[in-house]
Amino acid sequence: MRLQLSPELEAFREEMRTFFTTQVPQEIRDTVAAHRHVSKEQYVEAQRALNAAGLCVPHWPVEWGGKDWTPLQRHIWREEMQLANVPEPLAFNTSMIGPVIAAFGNQEQKERFLPKTANLDIWWCQGFSEPDAGSDLASLRTNAVRDGDDWVVNGQKTWTTLGQHADWIFCLVRTDPTAEKKQRGISLLVFPMDTPGVTLRPIELIDGGFEVNEVFFEDVRVPAENLIGEENRGWDYAKFLLGNERVGIARIGTTKRLLAQAKEHAREIVADGRPLLENPRMAARIAELENELVALELTALRVVANSSDGKPHPASSVLKLRGSELQQAGMELLVDIAGPLSLASFAEEGSDVPDFARVATPSYLNYRKVSIYGGSNEVQRTIIAGTILGL
Amino acid sequence: MDFTFDSEQNDLREAVRGLLERAYGDSEARRKVALNDPGFDEKTWSRLAEMGLLGLPFAEEHGGMGAGPIEVAIVAEEMGRVIAPEPFIEAVVLAGGLIAAVGTDEQKGELLGAIAEGASVPAFAHAEVGTRWSASASAVTATQAGDGWTLTGVKEPVANGARADVLVVSAAVDGGTGLFVVQGDAEGLTRTGYRTHDGGRAANVRFENTPAVALGAGGDQTAAIERALAEARIAYSHESIGAMDTALRTTAEYLKTRKQFGVTLNRFQALTFRAADMYVSLELARSTALWASMVQDAGGDVVSAADRARLQTSRAGRHIGKEAIQLHGGIGVTAEYKVGHYTSRLTAIDHVLGDGDWAADRLAAEVAAHETVDPLGAPYAV
Numbered sequence: 001m002r003l004q005l006s007p008e009l010e011a012f013r014e015e016m017r018t019f020f021t022t023q024v025p026q027e028i029r030d031t032v033a034a035h036r037h038v039s040k041e042q043y044v045e046a047q048r049a050l051n052a053a054g055l056c057v058p059h060w061p062v063e064w065g066g067k068d069w070t071p072l073q074r075h076i077w078r079e080e081m082q083l084a085n086v087p088e089p090l091a092f093n094t095s096m097i098g099p100v101i102a103a104f105g106n107q108e109q110k111e112r113f114l115p116k117t118a119n120l121d122i123w124w125c126q127g128f129s130e131p132d133a134g135s136d137l138a139s140l141r142t143n144a145v146r147d148g149d150d151w152v153v154n155g156q157k158t159w160t161t162l163g164q165h166a167d168w169i170f171c172l173v174r175t176d177p178t179a180e181k182k183q184r185g186i187s188l189l190v191f192p193m194d195t196p197g198v199t200l201r202p203i204e205l206i207d208g209g210f211e212v213n214e215v216f217f218e219d220v221r222v223p224a225e226n227l228i229g230e231e232n233r234g235w236d237y238a239k240f241l242l243g244n245e246r247v248g249i250a251r252i253g254t255t256k257r258l259l260a261q262a263k264e265h266a267r268e269i270v271a272d273g274r275p276l277l278e279n280p281r282m283a284a285r286i287a288e289l290e291n292e293l294v295a296l297e298l299t300a301l302r303v304v305a306n307s308s309d310g311k312p313h314p315a316s317s318v319l320k321l322r323g324s325e326l327q328q329a330g331m332e333l334l335v336d337i338a339g340p341l342s343l344a345s346f347a348e349e350g351s352d353v354p355d356f357a358r359v360a361t362p363s364y365l366n367y368r369k370v371s372i373y374g375g376s377n378e379v380q381r382t383i384i385a386g387t388i389l390g391l
Numbered sequence: 392m393d394f395t396f397d398s399e400q401n402d403l404r405e406a407v408r409g410l411l412e413r414a415y416g417d418s419e420a421r422r423k424v425a426l427n428d429p430g431f432d433e434k435t436w437s438r439l440a441e442m443g444l445l446g447l448p449f450a451e452e453h454g455g456m457g458a459g460p461i462e463v464a465i466v467a468e469e470m471g472r473v474i475a476p477e478p479f480i481e482a483v484v485l486a487g488g489l490i491a492a493v494g495t496d497e498q499k500g501e502l503l504g505a506i507a508e509g510a511s512v513p514a515f516a517h518a519e520v521g522t523r524w525s526a527s528a529s530a531v532t533a534t535q536a537g538d539g540w541t542l543t544g545v546k547e548p549v550a551n552g553a554r555a556d557v558l559v560v561s562a563a564v565d566g567g568t569g570l571f572v573v574q575g576d577a578e579g580l581t582r583t584g585y586r587t588h589d590g591g592r593a594a595n596v597r598f599e600n601t602p603a604v605a606l607g608a609g610g611d612q613t614a615a616i617e618r619a620l621a622e623a624r625i626a627y628s629h630e631s632i633g634a635m636d637t638a639l640r641t642t643a644e645y646l647k648t649r650k651q652f653g654v655t656l657n658r659f660q661a662l663t664f665r666a667a668d669m670y671v672s673l674e675l676a677r678s679t680a681l682w683a684s685m686v687q688d689a690g691g692d693v694v695s696a697a698d699r700a701r702l703q704t705s706r707a708g709r710h711i712g713k714e715a716i717q718l719h720g721g722i723g724v725t726a727e728y729k730v731g732h733y734t735s736r737l738t739a740i741d742h743v744l745g746d747g748d749w750a751a752d753r754l755a756a757e758v759a760a761h762e763t764v765d766p767l768g769a770p771y772a773v
Contacts, residue, residue, distance in 0.1 A: 001400070001461045002393040003685035004772045009392065072392065083763075256763045263759065283755035288702070290764050291679075291754060295703050298678035298766055302394045318671050384670050385663035389643045 013076050016055075020084035024049050029085040033257070035359045037209070038087055040123075040165045046087045047120040056089050057118045061102050064114045071304035074248075079297075082253025092124040092161070093117045095248070096241045097170045097190070104229035104237055113190075125193070127157040127171030127215060128238065135379055137172070138183045138235060142217060144173040151175075151189060151227070153197075153220040159373075163200050163213035166193050176232050186234040191222040207362035208346070242375060243316075249374050250323030252297045258330035259289055265356055266337050276337060289329055296322050315388070317380040324370040324377060331364040392767060394681060396461070403462060407469040410438055415473035418729035424476055425590030429554035431476040437509050445483050446507025449491055454504030460622070460687040464629040464680070471633025474736045476590055478514075480630060481550045482506065485623040486513035486559045493570060493607035493615045502557065502572070514555035516546040516573075516596050517616070524745040526568070526617040531598055533562035533569055540571060540605060541579075542598040550743070552594030553584025559606060560598070567611025571603035578602060589739040590732065620744055621697035625687060627740050628680040628700040631708045634740075635673050638715040638733040642666060645719055645730075662718055669711045676707035682766055692770035695757070698750045705747030708737040 005013065021029075028042045050056040051065070058067035059074055069077070081088060098117045101109055116122045133140040142155025153173055163169070170190045179185030193200070197220035202210045229237055263286060266277035276282055296319070303315050334356065335342050341357035351358075371377045385391040396404070414435045415421045424432045439445050448463050449455025456462075463484060470479055487506050490499060490513070505511035519530035531544030542562050552558070556575040561568050573580060579601035584594040606612070643666055646656040656662055683700035687693045712734035716723035723730050741747070765771075 001396060001681070001685055001688070003682070003689040003691065003767065005392050005767055260762045263762070267759070277759050280752075280755065283758045284751050287751050287754035287758045290758065291699050291702050291751075292675070294682075294699060294764050294766050295675040295679045298682045299675055301392060302678055302681075305392075305394050315674055318674050321671055322675065378664070381664045381667040382660075384667035385657075388670060389639075389663075389666055391643060391646055391657040391663045391666060 009072065009076065012073060013080060016077055016080040017084065019053060019055065020081050020086045023053065024084070024086045028087065032085040032087055033261075034355055035363045036355075043087055043090060043165075044120050044123075047089045047093075050086075050089060051119045057094050057098060060094075060098060060114075060118070064098075064102055064110065065118050072301070075300060075304045078248050079253040082251060083257060085257065090120060090123065090162075092126050092166075092170075093120060093122070096126060097124050100170075100188070100237050100241050101228060103240065104233075108225075109228065123162075123165050123167045125160050125163040125166035125169050125215075127160060127169045129159045130156060131158055135376055137238065138186070140172055140174060140186065142171070142173050143177065144175050144187065144189060144222070146175075146224070147221075149224050150221045151224060153189065153191075153217045153222055155217050157215045157217075158203075158212075160200075160213045160215050161211055163193070163215055164202060164210065168192050169198075169215065170228070172234050172238055175234075179232065183235040185232055186238070187231050188228040188234040188237050189222050190226050190228060191220065195220050195222070197221070205366060206368075207366040209362070209366065211366075250296060250300050250319035251327055251370075252293060252300060252323065255293055255323070255326045255330045258327070258334065259286065259293065261356065262286065262330065262333045262337055265334070265354075268354075269337060269339070282337075285333065289326065289333065292322070292329075293326055296326060317383045317388075320374060321377050321380045321384075324374075327370050328364075328367050331360070331367045334360045335364045396465070400461060400465060404465045404469060406442060407444065407466050408472070410435075410442060411469055411473050411475050414438075415475055418473075418732070421474065421476060421590070421732070422726070425586075428584070428592065429551065430586070430590065430592035431478060435475070436477050436512070439477060439479065440507065440509025443507075444479070445509055446503065447483065449487065449503045449507060450499075453491070453499045454507040456507075460625065460684040463626055464684040467626045467629035468633035468636075471630035471635075471736075472637050474589075474634055474637075474733060478512065478551045478591075480623055480626045481514060482512050482555075484626045485619060486515040486555075486557075488622055489515060489559050489570060489615065489619045490572075490606065492619060493612055495607055498572070498606065511556055512551065512554060513557040513559060514549055514551045515619075516549045516552060516558045516560045518546060518548055520545065520547050524749055526613050526620060528561040528563050528568045531560060531562040533564045533571060533603065536602075540603045541600045542571060542573065542603045543600055545595065545597050547595040548587070548593035549596045550587075550591065550593050552596045553582045553592060558596065560603065561612075561616060562603075564609075564611070568613045568616065569609060570606040570612045570616070572606050573598070573601055573603045587739060589735040591739065617694055621694045622687060624697040624701045624744050625680065625683045625693070627744065628676070628683060628697075628704040631704045631737055631740050632673070632677050632680050634733050634737055635669075635676065635704075635708060635711045638711050638730055638737075639666070639669050639673055641730050641733075642669070642715045642718050656718075665714055665718060669714050672707040672710045676704045679703040682771075686771045689772055691773050695754075696771055698745075698753050701745055702747050702750040702754065705741050705750065708741055709747070712737040 024046050028046050031038055057065045058069050060066035062068050101113050130140050144151040144153045172186055173189050174185055175187040176185030197218045199216045201214045203212050267275050269276045300319055338357035338360045341353045342361045344353040345361050347353050347358055443456045444466055446455035447458045451457045490502050533540050533542050558573040560571045560573050579599040581597040582594045584592055587593050649656050680700050683696040686696035715730050722728045
């Protein structure tokens with residue numbers, strides 16, 4: 001038991017901090033800090049800066065750009081990136097399809113996709129959820145039928161995040177409708193979004209933004225070589241991928257940043273003749289959130305230290321569950337600090353309302369998503385009750 | 392940064408667990424012990440002494456083991472696992488800790504050795520009716536009398552105050568709060584003991600011109616008291632982790648075996664989800680408690696770390712204690728079944744040295760002074 005980081009890790013943390021705060025353009029980091037819309041070009045520029053320095057895909061196999069870091073190093077890397085307001089490398093690329101191709105793809109697929117995936121030369125999107133297959137993902141109905149050298153795909157996906165930017169989609173499809181268990185008849189196909197028969201319809205969210213989409217497939221012909229891994233083993237790859245998705249989803253650095261911003265804004269707003277930050281109820285609320293966040297960060301450190309063989313520790317469900325709740329609590333705090341100013345959400349030039357107050361409520365509404373995606377918090381409770389408590 | 396116990400620490404845990412399992416593995420045994428004064432088992436106390444646990448944090452030259460906060464945490468958690476009634480934290484960590492921190496070499500040699508042997512069971516007489524969770528004293532005052540002192544006033548509730556053979560007493564002196572040693576048979580000392588809701592013992596301790604000896608060099612000891620209280624809060628947070636762990640495991644076991652409507656209770660998601668939330672509370676609190684002990688070990692800001700551990704374990708203890716009873720149903724409220732006793736003990740721990748709201752207020756007073764909290768940075772890691 002030891003509190004301090006080793007001198008090597010302390011130096012590593014400093015190296016990460018210096019890189020993220022000096023080598024990623026300030027303008028991009030300001031955009032993230034202000035919770036403004038991050039453009040496709042900004043995502044690409046930031047990810048390429050990381051990739052050029054070898055800091056984009058440390059968790060991949062070394063031959064494909066990985067770093068062979070310890071889980072604690074990866075944790076520090078991620079936290080420092082969030083603290084510096086650097087947009088994280090696109091999760092669909094680096095946390096999802098990249099590791100799946102590296103683990104289950106053939107040599108040709110690895111060479112074809114992995115370098116471009118790391119460098120965001122290919123922007124991937126995720127074709128998993130369907131209108132009737134959300135938390136119960138294995139009920140998906142989009143199907144692929146073999147026809148000569150092609151698969152022919154028909155069906156519909158939804159909640160496809162940033163699909164409007166995507167070059168390629170990785171898609172779970174039913175290839176054996178007769179399989180006894182519904183999980184057994186699923187395969188993983190990848191194909192370009194401009195393949196004939198693919199259409200995309202954006203879905204407007206309650207914050208007025210466009211982030212997710214519906215994707216429709218009508219007789220989409222996908223070459224057989226675009227099957228990742230084995231036919232009908234797609235469910236295994238999906239589980240592998242979603243396990244990766246949960247790691248790092250606690251977003252402690254991001255919430256830390258939110259609370260720091262909240263305090264800054266609460267100093268500027270006067271309530272009953274004194275700064276809002278000096279209001280005892282407000283100060284206590286922030287103190288409780290800071291403490292919850294300390295507890296979460298320490299738990300993340302415990303979990304990463306114990307997830308040796310690459311498999312997520314079962315307690316990683318705690319990180320997703322509590323991490324999402326604290327992100328939401330941080331956003332709610334910002335709305336409450338903005339108070340009446342939060343109504344000026346869509347104010348443009350000519351408004352005196354500060355930026356943070358304009359974006360507070362749309363962000364708060366948007367962040368309802370974080371307890372839903374990546375396995376909803378109810379799914380996490382099911383995992384904890386079943387896997388950990390044996391209930 | 393390392394959250395793992397070394398092999399000696401694991402051995403210590405195994406040994407303590409073995410001893411306490413033999414004593415209180417059957418929860419009825421604890422109930423019987425709690426019925427009669429002094430509210431704990433003198434034989435078990437002797438066995439703890441034989442294992443060296445009662446001198447665990449004291450220097451070897453004073454008869455102790457020279458162990459650190461991590462070892463204390465391990466023992467406290469194991470005590471909590473069976474809610475052992477022996478006053479390890481009260482006598483060794485708190486009263487003994489004050490003697491070790493401010494006592495003269497002579498006092499340390501005499502008093503700490505006796506504690507380590509199990510011959511002496513001291514108590515810290517600090518709480519006063521009408522104030523709460525302060526590091527200073529006002530209801531008991533100290534007056535210089537020749538070479539020594541006399542104390543006058545009332546301390547209550549004093550945990551194990553009637554059984555204690557030596558009292559460490561805080562009292563108002565010119566310019567602050569001093570610490571004094573009073574022998575159990577001193578003149579002008581009246582002690583009235585009673586049971587507490589968790590099966591323990593506390594006392595009203597009355598001083599009337601009672602002769603006392605200054606602990607250490609005398610003068611204002613508020614900072615030393617603040618620190619000793621912080622270290623005790625951290626130890627209590629580990630005791631509560633042990634208790635919460637048992638409360639949750641007992642509850643999960645019950646859900647798997649108790650049948651209603653023809654099925655076991657774990658078929659009801661309304662119940663299993665609540666058990667999952669208990670697990671979340673427990674693990675977050677456990678991380679914070681372990682961290683606080685590491686801060687203490689590293690020489691960081693132990694007072695602030697203790698407040699953080701106190702806040703987290705207070706919230707978790709209330710959550711888990713209440714839910715453990717509710718998920719059991721009526722049997723959870725009975726004295727014959729063990730789980731309710733855990734809730735009672737958690738409730739006692741929550742109020743002895745400051746509750747969650749109290750800790751939150753202290754942290755809130757500092758909230759404007761830092762941008763972010765870095766548990767691996769200043770002021771915790773130095």
